[in-house]
Amino acid sequence: MTSGGVRAARREQAVESLLDATLESLATSGFAATTTRGVAQRAGVSQGLQQHYFPTKAALIDAAINRLAGRLLDEASRPVEGATERRRAELLLRRVWESFSSPVLAVVAELLVLGRTHPDTAEKTATTLVAVTDRVVAVAEKALPRYATRPGFRESLLVALSAIRDTTTVARIPGTARALPTIETITAAFLRAVGEPTD
Structure with missing residues (x-):
């Protein structure tokens, strides 16, 4: 796999993890308690990476x-x-x-x-x-x-x-x-x- 392919796969995995973590947080904690920091932690990614893909809670x-x-x-x-x-x-x-x-x-x-x-x-x-x-x-x-x-x-x-x-x-x-x-x-x-x- 090329380096571009590896980056694309990592990006896709990070986005998938963030979206799954967002749905899990909404289901278990509700909207008010769902934060971008908490979603990043659940997803196992840095908050910087989370903000790179989804700059706001609304976007997430x-x-x-x-x-x-x-x-x-x-x-x-x-x-x-x-x-x-x-x-x-x-x-x-x-x-x-x-x-x-x-x-x-x-x-x-x-x-x-x-x-x-x-x-x-x-x-x-x-x-x-x-x-x-x-x-x-x-x-x-x-x-x-x-x-x-x-x-x-x-x-x-x-x-x-x-x-x-x-x-x-x-x-x-x-x-x-x-x-x-x-x-x-x-x-x-x-x-x-x-x-x-x-x-």
Whole structure:
């Protein structure tokens, strides 16, 4: 590998480490406690190197949101396989549930709160959530062609996706389980809404 290739690989590794550390910090410490110095320490790079690639906290957060958006879009784009349309619907909603239940998705909750006071972050977060939702809807329409032709399909799916996002966000607060639906309840409601018997 040439010296230019080695430098490019090191740069890529440093940027990857910084973005992963930013997402981890947002998920575990929140926006206010996330600092460029703390991110550099988590990433194992010097603060000077961090500032070279991301001169401000805003630039670092912006790049981390882009990284998160890419991951969410990749996850949402995977095709759904199952023997029946009903089974594919169950698998799709379960996948979304597991995705929003993962630790790094705590970042989404943090960004939703942050959006109230940081317009730039709000715009990027909204764009990401809309793009991911549209991708999940497109995958659902392909995997569930019979359901997709029924009136109210998109709206029913959006209700299910919102219920999953909100439930998995609130579930991070200890003691809230009794106030929240399960994935089974959400799935059954979606199936009823698209005209599929659930018993």
